[in-house]
Amino acid sequence: MLITKKNGSVMIVGGGVTGIQAALDLADSGFFVYLVEKSGAIGGAMSQLDKIFPTNDCSM
Amino acid sequence: MTLSEVTDIAGRAGNFTVTVKEAPRYVDMEKCIGCGDCTEKCPKQIDSEYDAETVKRRAIYVKYLQAVPLKYQIDPEACIRLQNTGTCGACEEVCDAGAINFDDTEKIHRIDVGAVVLAPGFEVFDPTDSGVWGYGTFPNVITSLQFERYLSASGSAKGYLVRPSDSKAVKKIAFLQCVGSRDENLCGNGYCSSVCCMSAIKEAVIAKEHSPGLQTSIFYMDMRTHGKEFDQYMECARETSGVRFVRCRVNGVEEDGTCDDLRLSYINEEGLQVEEVYDMVVLSVGLQTPKHALELAHNADIKLTGDNFAATSDFAPVQTSRAGIFTCGSFAGPKNISQSVTSGSAAAAAVSDLLASARFELSVGASFPDEKDVSADESRIGVFLCHCGSNIAGVVDVEALEEYTATLPDVVYVEQNLFSCSQDSQDMIVERIQEQNLNRIVVAACSPRTHEPLFRKTLKAAGLNEYLVEMANIRNQNSWVHTADPDAATSKAKDLVRMAVARVTCSDSLKSISVPITQKGLVIGGGTAGMIAALNMAEQGFEVHLVEKTDILGGNALNLKHTWSGQHVPTEVAKLVDKVVWHEKIVVHREFEVTAAEGFVGNFKSTLTRRDGLKRTIEHGAGIIATGAEQYIPQEYNYESITRVVTSVQFDKLYELNEVHVRRAKNFVFIQCVGSREENNMYCSKVCCTHSVQSAIGLKKENPNRNVYILYRDMRTYGQREALYKQARKLGIVFINYELHGKPNVIENGQVIDVEVWDHILHRPLKLEADMVILAIAIRPMSDASTLSKLYKVPLGSDGFFQEAHAKFRPVDFSVDGMFVAGLAHFPKSIEESVSQALAASSRAVTLLSKKEVSLDGVTAIVDEQNCDGCALCVDVCPYNAITLVDRIADDPDAGILIRVNKAQCKGCGICQGSCPKRGVHIAGFTMEQISAQIRAALAV
C-alpha cells in the first residue's frame, strides 16, 4: 500500500472571524496556514457590526 | 493572502493543489503606510460595500480604518485611470511612499496544502426585488446591516440615529423579522436564518441607548432566542429597555403621505386591524450563501443542501462531501458568532486529525537574535515619537515634543515617525537600537493594550530584552481627547513622555518562564461530546483519559433515535463507542468520578475514585468537561398523577416499542417549554421544538387519521430545521400558540385527558380531548455540576450550566487556562452542535498539548521574602487563586510563614501589590521604584 506523505500546511478560504479562529488554532498547533480572503482585508461580516451581545464589545 | 479567490481544488486529502487567483491591488503593500492621502484626492465616488451602501467610498480606498492589513487598494472597475490610461492618476502624484502601481497584474498561484477549510461566510439577503418592503424605493427602509453601520461609531452617522431621507432624529423604529428567510413566496429561502431575532433585539436595545426616548417595535412570527442567555436578554429587553414585541408578520410597507414616514398595516394578536406610522423600518434580512461560494462549491465538487448550504453530517458537522475539505461558519448553515467561532476551532481539530503526522513540518517559528545583557550598562534611552498619521500630529506639536524629549535625563536619541507601527518603522527602530547602542526604548504613540506586543517583538528582533520598552499613550489618552486644546495636549504629551522615560530608566530585563507540559488530556464525561473530543485528541497522538460516571458510554444520546436530518443515532453512537473503547491511546475509566483536582495549565493532577473506593491519579496538561445534562422531571400538568401524561424521552421509548397506549391513541397533544423559559429557569432548551415536530411527523405519517396538536410559545425550528415545521403543517399537525400567562390546563377526564388552551387564532378557549399528552421537558444542568466547578475552579453561569470564558471569542475555553467545556454541560444543544463544540474543545486543548512547554508572561508577581510577613491579605484578593501561604523554612513552623506565587496562574493584575501593606509583593515590571519614578516625573514641573 502506497502511503503518501501528507502536506503539513492548510489553506483556509475566507478571512472572517471563523476563518481567523481556525487559522489561529491550526497555527498554534503546528501547521502552516494560508488564509485566503477575497476582499482587501480580513474581518468579514463581523467587522461591520456595531456592538456584540452580551458584552457590548465593539466588533473590532 | 488578500484579494484572492480559490478557483480550483485538485488532489486528495493530505495532498491538494489549490489554484488561487490573486487580483491586483495596484498598491505596493510593502510601501503603503496607510496614510490616506490618496483617498482624499481621488475624484471617483461609489457605494461602500463595507458600509452596506450607506456611505460612499473612493476608487482608491481601504476597506475600513481598522482593517488588517491596513493597506489601500484600487477598485479597477471604478478607477478612472485604470479604465482609461492617461487620465487622472491623482493618487500616484500625491503618494509620498510611491506605493501606487497601475501596472499591477493578476497572479495565479498554485499552492500545495494538506487540507482546505472553506469559511466563505454569508451575504445578506437583498430585499430590493421583493418590492413589498419598499426597499430601494423608500429611503427610510433599511436593512439590519445598514442599521449596524448607522449605529456604529465608525459609520456615516457616527452612532447618532438620523433618518437617511432628511436627517431628522429617529423617534420610532419598526423591525420586520424574517425578510429573506422563512419565505418561499417572495424569495425562495424557506429556511430560518436563526440569528436575526437576537440581532434585532440587540439593535433595538443599543439604539435605545443611543437615543433616549426612542420607541422600538419588533414584528415577528416566532421569537427565536434559543441560545445561551438569549432568552434572558429578550426578557430584559422587554421589561427593562421597553422594546415592544408584536407577534405579526407584516405584509408590506407603505409610505405615509409625502413626509417619508412609513406606514405599517397589520392584524394584531387580538385580531384587530391596526395601522402605525414609523420614522424608520429596519428589515431583518436573512443570511444566504454568497455567489462566489456557490461557484467555488460547484467547481470543487462540494455537495450543497437544497438551501445552498454545505451538506454535512450531524456527527461530522465540519466535513464536506469531499474528504480533506472541511467547512465552518455560516457556509454550513446560518450561525451566530459563538457557533461560528466554535466551528472554526472544530474545523481546525478535524484538519489536525487528518494531518497530525505532518505537524510542525512546515510551520515556521519566529527566530530572534540572542539577547544582549544590558544589566550592567548605564541607561541609553531611545524615544520614538509617533505622528500616527494626523491622529497625534494633528493636535500635538511633535516638533516641540522632540525638542523637549531630547533634554530629558538619559535620553540619547529621539526620532519622529509617521506611523511607528508600520513594518518599515519597525525595521528602522531595530536599526537605530543597534547603531545607537540603545538599551531602553520609549514609544510615544497609542495604546499598549493593542500595540505593546508589537513593540516587544521589535526589541526582540534587535537583540534586547522585550520588557525594556515603555509606551506613552499620547493618542487615546491625549490627542484624541484634547482636540480642542492643542497647547494643553502638547504640554500633556511632554508630561506623559517624561513619565515614561523616568519609568523605563528603572526597568529591568525580565525573563519569561517556561513550564513543561504533560502532553495528555483528561475528558470528563463519556457522552457524545466526551467521546468525540477524546477521539480527536487520540487520533492526533495524545494519550487521553476518559472518565465516565456510569458503566456505559453514550450519555444522553442513548435516549435518541434520529437527528433532525434523519441520521440514525444509535448506529453512530455505537460506532463512536467502538472506536473509543478500542483506541490504543484512550484509557476509559468507567464508574469513576473526579474527586480531587490540583495544578495549573499544562500540569494538572486529577484524582478519580470508583464507587467501591478505588482511586487513580491522572496527570494531564488539559481537561475537557463534557459531563452532559439531566432531564427535568415535571411537576406541572399533572404529570405525576396521570399515567398518559409522559415526557418526550419517555414517549420516544414508548413509541419505539409500539406500546399499547401509543398504539391505541388517536389524539396526541404535545406541550412545549415544560420547565423552560420561566422564572428561575429563563433559558430555552433549544432542541425540544424540533424534537416534538419530529415525533409528531412520525405519528402522523404512520397514521394520518391521528389528530396531533403542538402547543407552543414560540416554534424554534431554527436554521434548516424549518423544513420540518413546514412538513408538519402540511401533514395536518395543528400548532396552537399559548402565552406564559395562559398555560394549558391538563385534567384527567375518564378515559381521555382534557387539555384546555386558549386558541390564538379563534380567540376562544379550546378543549382538546387527548389520549396522550407529551411534555417537551427542559434540559437541566447536572445536579452535581457544582462539585466539578469547585474542584477545577471553573465557574457556573446563572442557569447552572458551565460558564465559558467569553461567550463570543472563547466559547469553549474556561477562564482557567487549560480547561475546556463541550456539549450539554455548557448549554442545551443539538447533536451536531455538541460534536462541533467537542471538536473545538479538542482543538483548543491540542494547541496547548502540542507544545512541549508553555511560556508564561514575565509580568507576574514576585515576593520580597524580607518584607513579607505572611499576613495573607493578598491571598484572599487574588482573583486567580495564585497565592498560597507556605512555611518559611520547610518543616519549621516557628520560622514563620510567607506567600508563594504560582507563576503559571498569576496574571500580573497587581491587586496583591495594591493590597499589601508591607511591600512584600510586587509585579515584575511595576516595581515601587518604577512607579515612584513615574509619579515623581508626573508631578515635576
Add this chain to the structure above:
Amino acid sequence: MNRWYPEVLQEFRIVTLFDLLLEYLDKGKIQLDKSIHAVPTGYHDPCNYGRKSLKAFGKAYFEDGRAVIRACCDDVRELNPNRNGAYCCGAGAGAWAMPYSDERVYHGRIKARQIAESGAELIVAPCHTCRDQIMKSLNHEFDLGIEVKYILELVADSLILDEK
C-alpha cells in the same frame, strides 16, 4: 389552448391586448402624442393579469402595461406596493355586482388611499372591473378627483391620426 386545440392555433394567432399593443408600438404601426396626457399617471396592476396569472399560468403581465403607458405619458408614477404585491381594487370576483356596493367600497378604501397619496391624476386600469370600480365607485366615494382610463382608451386617445 395549446393543450386542447393545437390545430386551431395553426390557423389563428391568439394574443393578449398587451402583446398586440406592444407589437403595434414596436413596429411603428401607431404613433402616439405624449402631450395629450401630460399629467401624473399611475398604473393599476389588476389581480387577474398579474398575480393570478402568475400563479395559474406562470406568466404575469406587469411590465407590458407599463411599457405601453410609458409610450403614452411622460410622468409615470409607481403606486407602492405594485406588481405582485399590488393592492386589489376591491371589486373583483363578483363584488362589482349588486348587492355588494358597500362591501366593495370598504374593500377598495386602501386602494383609494394609495391613489390619493401617489399624487396621480390619471389612473390606467387594464381590467374593466378595476376601471369601473376605481372610476365609478372609489373616485366618488373618496373624492379622488382623478380620471380613469382603460389601457386601450389611453392608447386610442393618444393616437396621432393622419388628417384625412
